[in-house]
Amino acid sequence: MKLQDIDVAVIGAGPAGMAAAIRAREAGAENVIIMERAEELGGLLHQCVHNGFGLLYFNEDLTGPEYGNRFIEKVMDTGVKPLLETMVVKLTEDRQIGAVNAKEGFITFRPKSVVLAMGCRERSRGALNIPGSRPSGVLTAGTAQRFVNVEGFLPGKRIVILGSGDIGMIMARRLTLEGAKVEAVVEILPYIGGLIRNEVQCLHDFDIPLYLQHTVTQIHGEERVTAVTIAKVDADRNPVPGTQRKIQCDSLLLSAGLIPENELSLMAGIRLDPVTGGAVVDETRQTNIAGVFAGGNVLHVHDLVDNVSWESELAGESAAKFAMERDLGEKGTINLKAGTNIRYIVPQTISGQRDTTLYMRVNEPQENVRIKIGDIMTKTVRAVKPSEMIKIELSSEKLQKVNKETKEIIVSCEKRGGK
Amino acid sequence: MSQIKTEVLIIGGGIGGAAIARELSKYKVDATLVEKGPDVGQGITKCSSTIMCQGSNVLEFRSEYHNSRLVWAGMTMMEPLCKELDIPLKRIGSLELIKNQEEMRHPEKMMRRFKEYKGKYIPDEVEPLQFIDRDTLRSWEPNVNKSYLGALYDPNIAVNDPVRLTIALADNARKNGIKVLLDTEVMSISKGTDEFEVCTNNGSIKCRYIINAAGEYVGKIAQMADADDFALYPVKSYQAVLDKKLGGIINHMVLSNENGMVAPTIHGNLFFGISPGTQRLGKAHDHSTDKKLADAALKNAQELVPGISERDITNSFVGFIVFRNFEIGWHECTVGVSRWVPRFINASIGFPGICAAPAVAKEMIDILRNQGLQLTENPDFDPYEKSMPDFSELSDEEKRQIIAKDPKYGHVVCRCETVTEGEIVEAIKRGARTLDGVKFRCRPGMGRCQGGFCGPRVTKILARELGISEEEVTKKGGESRNLLYKSKELLEAQQ
Numbered sequence: 001m002k003l004q005d006i007d008v009a010v011i012g013a014g015p016a017g018m019a020a021a022i023r024a025r026e027a028g029a030e031n032v033i034i035m036e037r038a039e040e041l042g043g044l045l046h047q048c049v050h051n052g053f054g055l056l057y058f059n060e061d062l063t064g065p066e067y068g069n070r071f072i073e074k075v076m077d078t079g080v081k082p083l084l085e086t087m088v089v090k091l092t093e094d095r096q097i098g099a100v101n102a103k104e105g106f107i108t109f110r111p112k113s114v115v116l117a118m119g120c121r122e123r124s125r126g127a128l129n130i131p132g133s134r135p136s137g138v139l140t141a142g143t144a145q146r147f148v149n150v151e152g153f154l155p156g157k158r159i160v161i162l163g164s165g166d167i168g169m170i171m172a173r174r175l176t177l178e179g180a181k182v183e184a185v186v187e188i189l190p191y192i193g194g195l196i197r198n199e200v201q202c203l204h205d206f207d208i209p210l211y212l213q214h215t216v217t218q219i220h221g222e223e224r225v226t227a228v229t230i231a232k233v234d235a236d237r238n239p240v241p242g243t244q245r246k247i248q249c250d251s252l253l254l255s256a257g258l259i260p261e262n263e264l265s266l267m268a269g270i271r272l273d274p275v276t277g278g279a280v281v282d283e284t285r286q287t288n289i290a291g292v293f294a295g296g297n298v299l300h301v302h303d304l305v306d307n308v309s310w311e312s313e314l315a316g317e318s319a320a321k322f323a324m325e326r327d328l329g330e331k332g333t334i335n336l337k338a339g340t341n342i343r344y345i346v347p348q349t350i351s352g353q354r355d356t357t358l359y360m361r362v363n364e365p366q367e368n369v370r371i372k373i374g375d376i377m378t379k380t381v382r383a384v385k386p387s388e389m390i391k392i393e394l395s396s397e398k399l400q401k402v403n404k405e406t407k408e409i410i411v412s413c414e415k416r417g418g419k
Numbered sequence: 420m421s422q423i424k425t426e427v428l429i430i431g432g433g434i435g436g437a438a439i440a441r442e443l444s445k446y447k448v449d450a451t452l453v454e455k456g457p458d459v460g461q462g463i464t465k466c467s468s469t470i471m472c473q474g475s476n477v478l479e480f481r482s483e484y485h486n487s488r489l490v491w492a493g494m495t496m497m498e499p500l501c502k503e504l505d506i507p508l509k510r511i512g513s514l515e516l517i518k519n520q521e522e523m524r525h526p527e528k529m530m531r532r533f534k535e536y537k538g539k540y541i542p543d544e545v546e547p548l549q550f551i552d553r554d555t556l557r558s559w560e561p562n563v564n565k566s567y568l569g570a571l572y573d574p575n576i577a578v579n580d581p582v583r584l585t586i587a588l589a590d591n592a593r594k595n596g597i598k599v600l601l602d603t604e605v606m607s608i609s610k611g612t613d614e615f616e617v618c619t620n621n622g623s624i625k626c627r628y629i630i631n632a633a634g635e636y637v638g639k640i641a642q643m644a645d646a647d648d649f650a651l652y653p654v655k656s657y658q659a660v661l662d663k664k665l666g667g668i669i670n671h672m673v674l675s676n677e678n679g680m681v682a683p684t685i686h687g688n689l690f691f692g693i694s695p696g697t698q699r700l701g702k703a704h705d706h707s708t709d710k711k712l713a714d715a716a717l718k719n720a721q722e723l724v725p726g727i728s729e730r731d732i733t734n735s736f737v738g739f740i741v742f743r744n745f746e747i748g749w750h751e752c753t754v755g756v757s758r759w760v761p762r763f764i765n766a767s768i769g770f771p772g773i774c775a776a777p778a779v780a781k782e783m784i785d786i787l788r789n790q791g792l793q794l795t796e797n798p799d800f801d802p803y804e805k806s807m808p809d810f811s812e813l814s815d816e817e818k819r820q821i822i823a824k825d826p827k828y829g830h831v832v833c834r835c836e837t838v839t840e841g842e843i844v845e846a847i848k849r850g851a852r853t854l855d856g857v858k859f860r861c862r863p864g865m866g867r868c869q870g871g872f873c874g875p876r877v878t879k880i881l882a883r884e885l886g887i888s889e890e891e892v893t894k895k896g897g898e899s900r901n902l903l904y905k906s907k908e909l910l911e912a913q914q
């Protein structure tokens with residue numbers, strides 16, 4: 001395959017990138033490459049040795065590597081060309097890609113379409129702005145996960161975890177099984193950041209104390225962490241005086257949010273949604289730059305890999321179509337706007353011409369709600385939580401109700417009955 | 420325990436000690452620099468705002484301070500020094516913002532004083548200050564708070580990377596014959612009649628002259644020799660670095676009396692900090708950030724540049740600025756022979772000490788001569804260093820060439836700053852032995868993810884290149900190991 005003949009170039013070979021590349025091939029694109037900076041395909045799945053993957057997509061309970069392997073095989077079977085140990089360092093407005101690897105050096109080319117699938121990164125200590133000294137032993141849960149599951153090392157033996165994201169809770173269990181003592185999981189919100197199943201299976205089942213509405217107010221230790229101070233927080237998330245408590249520990253793991261990795265997108269001038277941190281896309285997952293698509297965690301942070309795969313297949317299919325036909329037909333002209341208790345909706349715009357799945361998250365947990373998509377449809381839901389993504393299928397039939405002149409549809413989540 | 424003898428002992432490998440060592444290496448002299456850490460430049464120097472060639476905004480032109488005169492003399496030394504050592508320096512200029520009519524008189528007063536001092540205290544080549552009106556300010560810096568009425572513009576202000584400068588100074592000094600001993604902490608000093616005996620964790624050192632350039636610990640070292648004829652006033656100062664994506668929103672250093680400053684760095688991000696003089700005393704040697712200071716600094720920075728938000732902070736830290744006590748005056752440094760102990764020379768270089776360092780180093784030569792040291796020129800002195808390649812700054816063609824020569828440059832290890840394995844290996848060759856040592860030489864882990872991605876990979880490369888195990892790799896020496904146990908080690912211990 002010559003670089004100048006590439007139809008679809010996928011950046012990133014995690015679950016999103018693999019699904020997009022496979023589907024692009026299946027949809028008829030001839031030359032599809034997948035570019036990955038690591039030595040192998042699979043992205044973060046390799047370090048996720050726990051199960052819970054594929055319950056929806058495969059109807060099976062798989063581990064991360066098992067889930068990944070099914071896609072890796074398919075990448076090979078469908079004739080997608082992987083370009084490993086290759087770091088994309090440049091993306092321009094007109095879809096020029098610049099990448100480096102040790103074999104070919106610095107390569108540049110312009111594929112017919114591009115899928116962004118760079119995933120996300122964890123919020124670091126700096127981004128959390130945690131006061132205190134600057135010792136070693138403060139690391140993100142995902143970094144700890146790599147050390148433990150891939151490299152074969154433990155960061156320490158007395159652990160405090162700040163944030164109750166899924167990776168943090170999973171690492172609480174993992175480190176306990178490795179013989180370390182997890183002294184506390186500290187969450188600033190009144191509810192956990194990850195999935196309920198992880199709270200039950202990773203914290204409760206191992207008697208790991210969870211402190212809701214608490215935060216770390218100070219890190220101690222000059223060279224290595226020696227302790228952290230935690231405190232209760234008020235409704236404005238400010239520490240309540242007098243509730244401070246020092247916990248001796250040698251490591252502080254951070255599991256307080258994921259940020260879509262969009263530096264290349266910014267370089268190319270792709271418009272980002274300030275709430276999701278990912279690109280603004282229409283229902284084909286096309287960004288504001290024609291021929292550039294995005295899917296998976298680079299677009300918005302998912303809680304289930306199954307949805308990442310599905311969403312990215314859509315991006316891959318669109319990319320293939322664009323590569324072959326140079327056009328996707330209708331553009332997204334209707335904006336979906338977040339109303340009451342809705343944090344965001346992806347896609348942000350729709351054309352109103354085809355069946356669409358809306359992904360959304362709420363701001364606050366709420367029970368017995370009705371989710372309203374303008375006045376075209378409502379869906380009743382028993383309980384919603386910020387950590388659990390809501391999926392709503394919107395058929396083109398329903399969309400016919402939409403007036404041609406409509407520029408905006410408000411999506412809201414309201415209490416059922418009464419007001 | 421070893422015992423060595425040297426003529427001149429420099430204590431401290433910050434910008435001060437390193438600049439002095441390098442200046443001394445221009446002469447035929449037996450001199451040794453000791454640094455307690457595993458690397459140079461990791462004391463106050465690491466915490467600085469990296470603003471160079473400043474003479475106006477901080478010192479307010481008070482000529483009676485020794486510190487002012489050193490800073491002004493240094494204004495034209497920094498650029499040629501950086502050239503010799505191949506350290507990038509970028510002139511950005513500063514804008515001291517004017518808030519109200521009352522402050523409008525300030526620029527005029529400063530410009531008058533500048534004229535008066537020029538040629539006398541301030542080198543002739545230094546460019547004059549200017550007043551910038553409101554419209555010009557807005558066109559130069561559209562993202563600065565619109566309420567300001569104008570600014571005092573100082574075109575001389577520049578930025579560089581002081582840690583890299585310190586490393587280059589130490590490397591150059593070493594190349595020209597000065598001994599540099601790392602991991603060597605001075606514990607006590609005893610005075611003989613014409614010799615000092617300095618006790619360190621690595622043995623004792625006999626010397627005739629001591630230059631005390633221990634930064635924050637300059638008082639402690641002086642006390643060891645009963646040479647502490649001064650009292651210090653350490654001021655805690657806070658800085659935060661912002662994500663590179665905000666890099667372009669401000670082009671000059673912008674500052675105001677009340678609200679500290681916001682400025683671009685040489686590496687293309689922005690940072691902000693509370694300027695010294697507005698802060699209360701911090702507890703000495705307590706290097707922790709606290710929420711109050713951080714919140715105040717953020718609020719101040721947002722006052723200057725409203726587009727800054729907390730979620731764009733990638734890193735924050737504090738540092739101490741070492742001033743003299745109040746009676747002597749806020750902005751005074753402690754540079755000179757102790758009044759109590761001959762041949763014991765203090766070099767506590769105050770603020771802005773990086774700007775002053777080249778002038779302090781020159782002054783040390785005169786002081787040493789006055790104290791009886793014979794100094795003849797070193798005919799073999801080579802003033803030049805070549806900085807290591809910076810992959811992210813290379814053109815596409817240069818990238819191709821360097822990868823062709825060494826494929827390790829085709830392996831990107833740090834994704835945020837685009838740092839390659841080739842650079843990391845080169846940094847280790849040049850003396851990095853810790854994660855911070857690598858980070859301050861070629862920046863892996865300096866970016867927005869703060870080493871989350873590259874940390875495990877840099878650890879591996881360090882272990883491989885140094886021939887140690889990954890568990891032995893530290894962040895910054897001492898007890899700062901990153902990985903405390905092997906998998907299963909804890910379980911086995913429990914059985």
Ligand SMILES: Cc1cc2nc3c(=O)[nH]c(=O)nc-3n(C[C@H](O)[C@H](O)[C@H](O)COP(=O)(O)OP(=O)(O)OC[C@H]3O[C@@H](n4cnc5c(N)ncnc54)[C@H](O)[C@@H]3O)c2cc1C
Nearest residue numbers: 431433435455462463464468470605634738771772773774
């Ligand atoms: C927040 C902040 C911002 C600043 N901004 C600027 C700026 O923009 N421009 C500017 O010019 N200046 C600035 N400064 C000031 C400048 O950083 C300092 O003046 C300068 O770095 C001091 O250098 P030094 O070599 O004296 O001290 P250090 O860099 O602290 O060096 C002293 C060294 O001595 C070593 N040491 C200490 N005790 C012992 C011992 N017992 N044995 C062996 N070694 C020992 C330490 O480990 C250290 O490496 C700033 C300072 C701060 C805190």
